[in-house]
Amino acid sequence: xxxxxxxxxxxxxxxxxxxxxxxxxxxxxxxxxxxxxxxxxxxxxxxxxxxxxxxxxxxxxxxxxxxxxxxxxxxxxxxxxxxxxxxxxxxxxxxxxxxxxxxxxxxxxxxxxxxxxxxxxxxxxxxxxxxxxxxxxxxxxxxxxxxxxxxxxxxxxxxxxxxxxxxxxxxxxxxxxxxxxxxxxxxxxxxxxxxxxxxxxxxxxxxxxxxxxx
Numbered sequence: 001x002x003x004x005x006x007x008x009x010x011x012x013x014x015x016x017x018x019x020x021x022x023x024x025x026x027x028x029x030x031x032x033x034x035x036x037x038x039x040x041x042x043x044x045x046x047x048x049x050x051x052x053x054x055x056x057x058x059x060x061x062x063x064x065x066x067x068x069x070x071x072x073x074x075x076x077x078x079x080x081x082x083x084x085x086x087x088x089x090x091x092x093x094x095x096x097x098x099x100x101x102x103x104x105x106x107x108x109x110x111x112x113x114x115x116x117x118x119x120x121x122x123x124x125x126x127x128x129x130x131x132x133x134x135x136x137x138x139x140x141x142x143x144x145x146x147x148x149x150x151x152x153x154x155x156x157x158x159x160x161x162x163x164x165x166x167x168x169x170x171x172x173x174x175x176x177x178x179x180x181x182x183x184x185x186x187x188x189x190x191x192x193x194x195x196x197x198x199x200x201x202x203x204x205x206x207x208x209x210x211x212x213x214x
Contacts, residue, residue: 009101012129014127017097023158025089025155026155030150031079037105041103043101044066045067046100052098056142063171079149090166114127114145115147131143178199180197182195184196
């Protein structure tokens with residue numbers, strides 16, 4: 001969508017993505033809007049299982065799945081591309097999504113209600129914005145209806161044939177916070193992938209279940 005409004009620096013835009021493709025979808029980059037200043041822009045993407053609605057202020061419900069970086073166009077109403085450091089995989093089903101504009105102007109479309117747009121792969125329901133801060137993506141009042149103004153560039157695994165890693169859920173907080181599982185690279189035959197588990201409190205005991213499928 002084209003932008004027609006915004007809530008200043010560091011704001012967030014939220015939406016639901018209902019992935020209809022049975023193999024899931026992988027998001028590689030976004031087109032977004034900023035102010036008329038040319039600058040490096042960083043956007044954090046948070047995801048939770050199920051809808052975003054009414055969970056915008058609960059950080060324990062969300063997982064930071066990637067950061068996208070790009071340079072703003074410097075021209076009003078001219079979008080620019082931000083690319084994720086690693087592609088973000090979303091499994092089939094509903095994922096709540098929060099795009100946190102960490103250090104640039106948060107632009108969106110002030111819409112006419114909560115609306116769902118869809119194709120054969122995914123249905124997008126929009127949405128809310130939130131007056132978040134540069135360092136806290138879960139604080140501030142919300143506005144609705146506010147629609148994501150931009151483009152989501154994605155691929156589906158049945159077309160690309162590429163394997164991916166993704167998040168199944170947010171996990172449970174322990175003494176060191178919520179544990180996380182991070183892959184060092186996209187899985188591919190003939191290559192090595194390191195899985196790193198962090199925030200494990202002593203005695204650091206965990207169970208890792210793996211399944212393989214052709």
